[in-house]
Amino acid sequence: MSGDQAQKVAALERALRDKGVRITRQRAALLSVLAAAGDHPDATELHRRAREIDASVSLSTVYRTLSLLEGQSVVQRHAFEGAPSRFETADAAHHDHIIDLETGDVIEFYSERIERLQAEIAAEHGYELVHHRMELYCRKAGPRAGKRGRRRRSEGDFEG
Amino acid sequence: MSGDQAQKVAALERALRDKGVRITRQRAALLSVLAAAGDHPDATELHRRAREIDASVSLSTVYRTLSLLEGQSVVQRHAFEGAPSRFETADAAHHDHIIDLETGDVIEFYSERIERLQAEIAAEHGYELVHHRMELYCRKAGPRAGKRGRRRRSEGDFEG
DNA sequence: GTGTGTGCAAATACTTTGCACTACA
């Protein structure tokens, strides 16, 4: 684990403790797995990784801890189509996801324009947007489309 | 059932038969339930309604038929957050959904601008958009926000 | 008639929960 990750875990633990959450061996293991994860693992995968740190961690505890951390806004749960929920730490800025239908890879992106439009649309219907979900299920484009060189990065957008 | 619905069911049955799909009592029952549904019922609710027409319809058959109809693009499945999948006939134009977090009500909307942006974003990342999912989880706005009188209906957008 | 569709019950996949024991604060 890099120093960065160790720091991230320490900060998370401190914040949780301040909120009265006990840091057990199992929770510490899961927190460091989550901090180290650059991807979007599901509960089973997180369990597998946590076991490498502490073999005693059970799958129930993984689920219980994930729910707890979700409630504390430490992790975010994503229920993509026809697959178990996948998790990521909630420290990054809000973003949406592109799911590669062939590989299952998840690419993060953010579009200021889409965020704005969504809020507008909700308001137009007399609603206040609490949260949203936007997933683009895609397949790698052919040679013509989406040439990297032609790409114009729009202000307010980024690639995750 | 209105004449419109009867016609809709007849057209669906014809189209399915032409594709070699047998129209059984159970499938006919489900088709008429689907044609009559103005909402987004889940499998259990569709089962309940289908039983009113033909008491012999089993839940397995409802699931099997829904999968079949989904494959034939006759119905669309929507897996909203933390709830069983909900279904609607696929005859209407493509649209996205606002989900009222308090009542579970589903409001349909369509935004040409969002559709365009999604395709653009996928292309920018070297992907071809196969399909997407966009759901706005909302709560009724307070008296200030979203005044109906102030609403500007943007070209290309409609309310379902 | 014949092959597809059906009901039923059991299986599946993911997730939650009851209970007795453990360990953090």
Place this chain on the structure above:
DNA sequence: TGTAGTGCAAAGTATTTGCACACAC
């Protein structure tokens, strides 16, 4: 040391499937 957390096994929820019988074409 007391209460919140844990592992385990069992239950729960949504959905799918194997099998013998039924029925649409």
